[in-house]
Amino acid sequence: MSNATERNKGGPFEEQREIYQLLSQETRHLILQYVLAHPKHLLSLDELAYLIPKNKAAIGDQLQRLQEEDILNLYEYPPNEDSRDLPSQFYGLTEYGIEVLYEYNYLRGLPVARALYDNTRLSEKAERHRDAPRPELPEAVEEALQIGNEGESVDFDRLVSYIQERKDHTHSLEDQITVAKAFYRNDVGPDHEGLKRTEVAEQLDVDIQYQLRTILLHLVEIEILEETEPAGPDVFAISERVDEIVNGRVGEEAEENLEALIEHIDDELQTVQLEEDAAEWSEQGTHVTSPSVALADGAGRTIRSILASEFDRNPEEVTKFLRSGNPVDRLNAAVEAIESSEEVTKSEDYGKILFVSPAYRYRLTQTAIDLF
Numbered sequence: 001m002s003n004a005t006e007r008n009k010g011g012p013f014e015e016q017r018e019i020y021q022l023l024s025q026e027t028r029h030l031i032l033q034y035v036l037a038h039p040k041h042l043l044s045l046d047e048l049a050y051l052i053p054k055n056k057a058a059i060g061d062q063l064q065r066l067q068e069e070d071i072l073n074l075y076e077y078p079p080n081e082d083s084r085d086l087p088s089q090f091y092g093l094t095e096y097g098i099e100v101l102y103e104y105n106y107l108r109g110l111p112v113a114r115a116l117y118d119n120t121r122l123s124e125k126a127e128r129h130r131d132a133p134r135p136e137l138p139e140a141v142e143e144a145l146q147i148g149n150e151g152e153s154v155d156f157d158r159l160v161s162y163i164q165e166r167k168d169h170t171h172s173l174e175d176q177i178t179v180a181k182a183f184y185r186n187d188v189g190p191d192h193e194g195l196k197r198t199e200v201a202e203q204l205d206v207d208i209q210y211q212l213r214t215i216l217l218h219l220v221e222i223e224i225l226e227e228t229e230p231a232g233p234d235v236f237a238i239s240e241r242v243d244e245i246v247n248g249r250v251g252e253e254a255e256e257n258l259e260a261l262i263e264h265i266d267d268e269l270q271t272v273q274l275e276e277d278a279a280e281w282s283e284q285g286t287h288v289t290s291p292s293v294a295l296a297d298g299a300g301r302t303i304r305s306i307l308a309s310e311f312d313r314n315p316e317e318v319t320k321f322l323r324s325g326n327p328v329d330r331l332n333a334a335v336e337a338i339e340s341s342e343e344v345t346k347s348e349d350y351g352k353i354l355f356v357s358p359a360y361r362y363r364l365t366q367t368a369i370d371l372f
Contacts, residue, residue: 039114070097159224240335
């Protein structure tokens with residue numbers, strides 16, 4: 001608190017008296033009640049003016065006082081500044097404000113305050129402000145204002161101690177704690193289908209320094225998270241050509257890709273050569289050629305010659321070889337050889353058949369839930 005040093009000079013009783021006076025003044029008391037009650041714990045001045053039967057100037061004065069005493073802070077959200085209908089400034093608690101409200105038992109009223117707010121009829125403007133995008137509160141403030149299953153603010157101490165005891169030697173310890181808390185705050189528990197690793201990064205919005213894959217593996221190892229396999233096939237076959245799952249018709253899709261590849265091989269040999277000084281098509285200036293010896297025997301580094309080398313076949317045998325054996329194996333080997341070469345370009349009319357296992361999903365274990 002900005003005046004904490006001065007208060008301490010008067011002793012603990014004087015400090016308590018002044019804090020009580022600060023919190024009990026009618027308008028300030030209502031402001032704090034609505035900050036606690038709000039779903040995001042961040043309110044615009046217009047929201048407060050709708051909820052509190054005072055004019056904006058009076059509310060603004062008390063907001064200023066609570067800011068001066070470091071109970072509230074003004075949190076800004078610049079993306080809303082260009083919109084006339086959305087607020088860009090919001091009032092919310094500071095970490096010190098949380099400490100004060102905890103000491104004076106304000107946080108115990110969180111469930112009741114939320115219930116009253118949820119049953120309050122709002123104007124269209126107040127609803128628009130309530131639903132407007134907002135900045136994030138400091139993590140400590142956010143955690144303290146979470147409502148647990150028994151109506152108390154969430155206590156992460158046991159979870160933190162559990163992870164520290166088992167992973168204190170790891171560099172990513174703080175990130176592991178952050179991710180575990182995020183799973184809890186987003187209700188990704190034993191009854192949830194779980195989140196894929198990409199969804200964890202996108203939906204939980206965690207700020208971490210180390211690789212998410214490593215963090216998740218650490219948490220699985222100590223049974224804070226569990227890996228689950230989604231319902232459905234164990235393996236998905238995906239055609240690069242159409243970018244679709246082709247389970248049930250893998251052979252047919254591979255054969256269609258092979259035929260498109262063979263057509264590409266045939267097309268590249270139908271060359272049309274122009275004389276260096278030919279400016280336009282004419283009988284004298286142009287002629288169609290049959291495949292040259294160089295192209296036919298593979299020396300010209302065409303797709304045919306590259307595949308002949310890959311499969312250890314004569315160039316004229318490549319087409320027959322592609323149509324023999326397992327079509328998926330032939331196709332994938334051929335496409336990989338073409339893509340590895342810097343001398344030819346693969347057509348978009350064909351591609352590999354990829355076999356992909358479904359991604360694991362992650363969720364909190366019952367062991368983790370029991371720690372809260």
